[in-house]
Amino acid sequence: MHLILKQNYFQINTNFLKKWASFADMNNEIALDSFTSLTKLEKYVLLHSQWKVLYDNKSDSVCNLSNGIALLKQIFDWWWVGVYRVNGEQLMLGVFQGPPACTNILKGKGVCGLAWEQGNTLVVDDVREFPGHIACSWESISEIVIPIRLQSGEIWGVLDADSRFLSHFDATDKIELEEFCRNLGVFLSQ
DSSP states (O other): OHHHHHHHHHHSOTHHHHHHHTTOOTTOOOOGGGGTTSOHHHHHHHHHHHHHHHOOTTSOHHHHHHHHHHHHHHHHOOSEEEEEEEETTEEEEEEEESSOOOSEEETTSHHHHHHHHHTSOEEESOGGGSTTOOOSOTTOOEEEEEEEEOTTSOEEEEEEEEESSTTOOOHHHHHHHHHHHHHHHHHHTO
16 A cells, blocks of 8 residues: 555646645745645645755754644644653653643553554544543544654654544555654654
8 A cells, every 4th residue: 555655646746736835935834724625645745845845954853843743733734743752661742733732651551652662553533432542632533643763763752643533544644654754763863
């Protein structure tokens, strides 16, 4: 499936990038309302291409993570998106966009802690049905959590995205966000 989705990128009419780029100003900022007519795959193409522009190897991880998370929030308009970083046997809240969040999550607890412990992406269609879900907001209904690995293979933390809609995240999100997290892992390893 990964190969098929990647091949589809090249089949997508690249004119949409030019169309949406016309919304950009000199700082590569794009208006949020310009994304409503894009398909999910087009949004991911835009995410990956804009991340290449925003990533600055002269800046530290907080600057780059802040831009990466802001880009995800802007393009997808999820309820909440952010990172939790490993600190001993817990995850600590890092850069995020959305309402206030839980600050510490123990390894193996909730969706984030379990994704970290297992080292796998977790897609939860309905968090109310997830045993041990840690509810930071009652408005969060579905969630995806992706481990962020350094080039050494060590898990640095997790990317967490929440939606107010049931079954919001799917295989496309899993594949593309795993790709995004691989890119995050590369710069976090530097």
